[in-house]
Amino acid sequence: xxxxxxxxxxxxxxxxxxxxxxxxxxxxxxxxxxxxxxxxxxxxxxxxxxxxxxxxxxxxxxxxxxxxxxxxxxxxxxxxxxxxxxxxxxxxxxxxxxxxxxxxxxxxxxxxxxxxxxxxxxxxxxxxxxxxxxxxxxxxxxxxxxxxxxxxxxxxxxxxxxxxxxxxxxxxxxxxxxxxxxxxxxxxxxxxxxxxxxxxxxxxxxxxxxxxxxxxxxxxxxxxxxxxxxxxxxxxxxxxxxxxxxxxxxxxxxxxxxxxxxxxxxxxxxxxxxxxxxxxxxxx
Numbered sequence: 001x002x003x004x005x006x007x008x009x010x011x012x013x014x015x016x017x018x019x020x021x022x023x024x025x026x027x028x029x030x031x032x033x034x035x036x037x038x039x040x041x042x043x044x045x046x047x048x049x050x051x052x053x054x055x056x057x058x059x060x061x062x063x064x065x066x067x068x069x070x071x072x073x074x075x076x077x078x079x080x081x082x083x084x085x086x087x088x089x090x091x092x093x094x095x096x097x098x099x100x101x102x103x104x105x106x107x108x109x110x111x112x113x114x115x116x117x118x119x120x121x122x123x124x125x126x127x128x129x130x131x132x133x134x135x136x137x138x139x140x141x142x143x144x145x146x147x148x149x150x151x152x153x154x155x156x157x158x159x160x161x162x163x164x165x166x167x168x169x170x171x172x173x174x175x176x177x178x179x180x181x182x183x184x185x186x187x188x189x190x191x192x193x194x195x196x197x198x199x200x201x202x203x204x205x206x207x208x209x210x211x212x213x214x215x216x217x218x219x220x221x222x223x224x225x226x227x228x229x230x231x232x233x234x235x236x237x238x239x240x241x242x243x244x245x246x247x248x249x250x251x252x253x254x255x256x257x258x259x260x261x262x263x264x265x266x267x268x269x270x271x272x273x274x275x276x277x278x279x280x281x282x283x284x
Contacts, residue, residue, distance in 0.1 A: 005032035007069075008165055008197045009054060014063035016049055023049050024060070025221030033164075036191050036198040038208040041218035042243065042252055047201045048169060050218070054199065055089060055167055056080040067165070085113055087165035088158030092173055095154060096142040102129070102153050103138030109160045128156040132186055148179035155186060166190065168200045172207045184210045205244050209233070217243065219252070 009031035016024040023046045031037050039047050052058035053065050056072045065072050067083055075083070096105045106125045110116055116124070129137055132152040142150055151171060158166060168187070172180040184207050190196045191211075202208045208215065209229050216226040217240055225232060225240045232240060242250030 005034055007031070008033050008035075008067070009199070010064070010066040010069075011050075011054070012064040012066075014050070014053060014065065015061045016046075016053065016058070017061045022061075022221045024053070024063075027063070027218075027221075027223060029216060029223065029226065031197060031199060033197050034191065034195050034213075036187065036200065036211050036213045038200045038202055038212040038215045039218065040202055040205075040208055040215060040243070041224070042203070045218040046221060047203075047218055051167060051169055051199070051201050055087070056083065085161060086163055087167060088161065088163040090151070090154050090158045090166065090168040090171055092170040096150055096157075098142050100141075101138060102134070102140050102142065102145065105142070105153060106138075106157045106160055108157065113161065124160065125156075128159050129153075131159065132156045133182070148175050148182070151175065151179075151183055152186070155183070159190070164197065166196055166198045168198065168202075170202055170204075171200060172202065172204045177206075180204065180207055181210075183207075187211050205246070 007030050011030070012028050014024050014027040015022060027050065029037075039050060041047055049058065053060055053073075054067070056065075056067075056075060060073055063073070068086060070083060072080055072083060096102075097108070100108070103122075103125050106128055107121050110121045110124060114121075125138060126135070129135060132155050134149060134152055134156070137145065137149070137153070142153070145153070155171075166187075171183050171187070175183065187198060187200070188211055191198050191213075198211075200208070200211065212229050214226070214228060215232045217224045217232070219239055225235050225237050227235070232244065235241065239251050241247075242252050
């Protein structure tokens, strides 16, 4: 952990409730300049919810999130937009616009947030695509490239404004082992070569241990464990060991009841008696 470095992210006593259920229940941690923090945990543990709070797209029930020393939880959309110019976001799917070419997708932040000339933008787009190993792909459409290439284009777009901080949501999800290693190598080159700070949400343990300088595991709405990769690997916590080794048997439950999940923001109560009539039946 880079304890002496500048603090880039400060999360203090963060709480987010959906009904009576606390998805995040008093989360606190800091991220220092140059670190790669991997946030991990089982499905539904709050990883993506935490990420949305850090990028300012979700407001907490209570608590504080500071980016670059500025409190973002109470900011207006215009105010948070100014802070977002200092960080990049790599979405799980790549989130490319299908109607635009690869080059136009990468150029989008430059067109929207700078007054650079078309020639300058074209040069930056070529540079960022070269950085992710996609030289000459500017004129292709997203449906003409593979899933791994889409992730790399998404990364090039996230880097278009030369951010100080990069957020990545499941950057290796759905990729084969070779392409996963390529994306990991790009992340390592950015953090080590450009001294960028990175926050990566992942459940891919091979990738996580490859890129992390520090790791946090979420569970039960709180931080179950945090530390360096070696500290996490050698943790005596049985939940940590079950998760990082992918064991079916252990303290982490495999089943989630409807009662536990009913207060999630996207869930609308529907009695099964009414729901069963939506199934199609064959009549004699």
